[in-house]
Amino acid sequence: MTDAPWHETVSLPALLRHARTTYADAMRHALDEAGYDDIPGNGLYVIGGLALGDGGVPIGRLVRELGITKQGAGQLVDALVLRGYLERTPSDTDRRQLIVTLTERGRGAAATQTAAREAIDATLAGIVGADDVARTRRTLATLIDMRRATRA
Amino acid sequence: MTDAPWHETVSLPALLRHARTTYADAMRHALDEAGYDDIPGNGLYVIGGLALGDGGVPIGRLVRELGITKQGAGQLVDALVLRGYLERTPSDTDRRQLIVTLTERGRGAAATQTAAREAIDATLAGIVGADDVARTRRTLATLIDMRRATRA
DNA sequence: CGTTGATAGTCAATCTATTTTACTATCAAG
DNA sequence: CTTGATAGTAAAATAGATTGACTATCAACG
Numbered sequence: 001m002t003d004a005p006w007h008e009t010v011s012l013p014a015l016l017r018h019a020r021t022t023y024a025d026a027m028r029h030a031l032d033e034a035g036y037d038d039i040p041g042n043g044l045y046v047i048g049g050l051a052l053g054d055g056g057v058p059i060g061r062l063v064r065e066l067g068i069t070k071q072g073a074g075q076l077v078d079a080l081v082l083r084g085y086l087e088r089t090p091s092d093t094d095r096r097q098l099i100v101t102l103t104e105r106g107r108g109a110a111a112t113q114t115a116a117r118e119a120i121d122a123t124l125a126g127i128v129g130a131d132d133v134a135r136t137r138r139t140l141a142t143l144i145d146m147r148r149a150t151r152a
Numbered sequence: 153m154t155d156a157p158w159h160e161t162v163s164l165p166a167l168l169r170h171a172r173t174t175y176a177d178a179m180r181h182a183l184d185e186a187g188y189d190d191i192p193g194n195g196l197y198v199i200g201g202l203a204l205g206d207g208g209v210p211i212g213r214l215v216r217e218l219g220i221t222k223q224g225a226g227q228l229v230d231a232l233v234l235r236g237y238l239e240r241t242p243s244d245t246d247r248r249q250l251i252v253t254l255t256e257r258g259r260g261a262a263a264t265q266t267a268a269r270e271a272i273d274a275t276l277a278g279i280v281g282a283d284d285v286a287r288t289r290r291t292l293a294t295l296i297d298m299r300r301a302t303r304a
Numbered sequence: 305c306g307t308t309g310a311t312a313g314t315c316a317a318t319c320t321a322t323t324t325t326a327c328t329a330t331c332a333a334g
Numbered sequence: 335c336t337t338g339a340t341a342g343t344a345a346a347a348t349a350g351a352t353t354g355a356c357t358a359t360c361a362a363c364g
Binding site: 210211212222223225226246247248249250 | 340341342343344
């Protein structure tokens with residue numbers, strides 16, 4: 001009896017977890033190669049998020065996006081500032097806020113990381129098709145929205 | 153100009169990450185409610201994996217599945233044994249191996265966790281359809297296989 | 305104005321999880 | 335009966351995030 005494909009025997013959260021490591025590994029590897037080898041775990045998300053966005057973001061936004069505490073975010077930013085990836089600049093519209101922006105080095109790392117991510121995106125799209133990827137994105141978004149709805 | 157849907161503006165790894173927390177939160181919450189409130193982070197995967205499988209697994213398998221070190225797996229199992237979820241029993245085919253199995257309490261936790269996971273699975277399937285979920289699983293599996301191929 | 309409550313962030317101490325380094329025991333093959 | 339690989343343990347160090355307590359700023363109200 002031919003077994004069901006392995007991906008049908010594994011839980012969806014486990015699939016999500018492993019799929020994510022494909023990206024994490026590739027990005028980490030590319031960054032290491034390019035000399036950006038001192039980025040802490042969640043730093044990838046900080047830099048990745050900053051790469052997409054316009055200018056900079058306040059720490060509070062990192063808190064929401066990463067789902068960690070304010071203090072954790074602060075320390076994460078500390079580490080990235082110390083290592084030359086980020087800068088803190090006071091906001092001029094709200095003097096409580098400190099806006100976090102990428103430095104030159106940070107932009108280099110962001111570019112490297114983005115390239116690695118897009119390479120995987122492209123390979124994936126090449127295999128399953130762009131349509132499938134878009135559909136997967138929607139499904140994941142649905143899952144994420146379910147959480148938002150739940151923890152009201 | 154109407155913005156693109158948010159899920160098209162976010163990176164796929166970020167989507168994977170957040171989608172996973174929908175499961176993690178729900179499972180964690182259900183376990184807490186049922187009194188299983190002392191399971192460490194990766195313990196969910198250990199218990200979840202054991203729940204699916206037949207009997208027990210050797211620690212080495214956890215190492216591969218969780219992508220952590222042997223020592224990390226050992227300590228994780230330690231914690232779960234100490235808290236009454238797991239048991240270590242020597243394998244009789246290979247005296248080097250220690251097989252990890254669920255205790256009564258462990259099975260209770262596993263059932264709770266599985267129920268929570270399946271509830272989300274069902275809700276998701278209800279929204280996007282079983283076909284879409286299956287397709288998403290295949291796409292994720294493709295992504296995971298890409299990593300296997302890469303780190304040869 | 306001046307108070308009150310919420311928001312943005314910091315500092316210090318602690319905790320938890322995981323890795324590093326080093327080791328023992330068992331197996332499988334010649 | 336050695337050699338090399340495999341399965342796991344033990345202890346210390348480290349990284350990451352949390353908890354608790356605090357400061358500064360803002361926004362609204364009397």
